Amino acid sequence: MSIKAEHLNYIYSLGTAYEKQALKDVSFEILQGQFVGVIGHTGSGKSTLIQHLNGLVPATSGKLYYEGKNIYDEGYDMRALRGQVGLVFQYPEHQLFEVDVLTDVCFGPKNQGLSPEECEKRAREALELVGFPEKYYKQSPFDLSGGQKRRVAIAGVLAMNPKVLVLDEPTAGLDPRGRDEILDQVAYLHRETDMTVILVSHSMEDIAKYVERIIVMNQGEKMYDGSPKEVFAHYKELEAVGLAAPQVTYILNALAEKGMNIKTDAITITEAADEIMRNFDD
């Protein structure tokens, strides 16, 4: 049970003057149930990469296995794949269109050919999972706040019962509380359902707080792939490619440079506080 990419290459506008290689020889395996962060500067190939995962963008060469089957094989059921690998795009609330929230969330399962009763059941479950209050089910999605709209949009994907949830910058434009609420909810989903979650984000602090593994993309190539501690240890290299580490990483490194006896691999506030206190407890 995994997603496995082998030597994926993707070239835009092949054979024209605008030809550009967006993915270069990318390989990885993501096991069912992992919570993976994908980071990279704008144009690094991360959005292109995740659009490969449900077959939306087909690779120019290479293989992509979902549960052991190469999705590029002839006769592969792409429709089923898209039900299994749910993709939430950037600003997904721009894709809301139905008259009320519940009907909007029913759209996915309806297209999967489920009965109206089953659709509604799935929609209600999905809305509950994202913590959307029932009293607004019959409201127009356009009257909701930014954070609530985004929950509805995520519920629309969850209603298809995916095994893998891919989120492309789900918190862009939300206020700090809205950011925490959405990501806490995603973390809850991940814990409760054994769903694989792949999170694309520009916020290093969010990535550090939630994921267990980070894939770093740079100019179409996989640059690092490891635990947050391993990846953020390369903060200088990350900066060179337009990224950064969480603020606490910089603080710990500065303290170590000043001669304090400190390990610099903490990436969350609690960990950093623990590490700093060790210097003062004795």
Added chain:
Amino acid sequence: MGIIQTEKLTFEYAKHDEEGNVIGMNRAIDEVTLDIDPGSFVAILGHNGSGKSTLAKHINAILVPTEGTMWVNGRDTKDPMELWNVRQSAGMVFQNPDNQIIGTVVEEDVGFGPENLGVPTEDIWKRVEDSLKAVGMIEYRSHSPNKLSGGQKQRVAIAGVIAMHPKCIVLDEPTAMLDPNGRKEVLRTVQELREKEKVTVILITHYMEEVIDADHVFVMDEGHVVMEGTPREIFGCVDELKKYRLDVPQVTMLADELKKRGLDIPNGILRTEELVEALCQLKQNT
């Protein structure tokens, strides 16, 4: 009188049901009175729906108050005769870089504003050159905007605004869609503008780290200004900020956590260097 001044500024709009009947009024801004000094850097914080973008849109008369008054550079934004003066005094940069660039070449895009103001052609070229230099994008003058990164596009959008020689520039979440580097680029540009061009900067953002250099911070909630002060004063109130769905920079949070665990750390730490220094001193004294 400040460059931007409001007196009980209120903005109401009607809510409609599905048939288009009015079902009530919504007060997006409720009697806000404020005064912003020329040349200052002001940040506005607030959760989604708190009224901060609505307020920003009043500054260049995209919206006008339903009650109360807003003056920009001394001109009443409600007066239709002043519309062009107001818009020339205050330029806006929005969140999405792709929605505000219209030219097919960078320098054409930047020249669009001054051209509309009726600036003579030679002066337009001068302004375009100066503005692109000010945002550090002069080497891209003949490029297509499509090929630029998000941060570069936002800098072009900023150049387009400053080419109109405004007194004030309003940035409504200019970094929300950018990667860490793009965010840094835009903020550095904003700082430089303020120092070199003496433009008043009004920054709306959800990233707390971006406002630590501001002279003054306003926090909005439910259409009201609920907190105001220097960044140090504002970020000293962690609990109150959380109540308004906001946050503090990570370094402030860490300082707060260490204080709770018994370390003697000064209040209102905003920068990495400040915390490092405080901890080093503490270590020396033990």
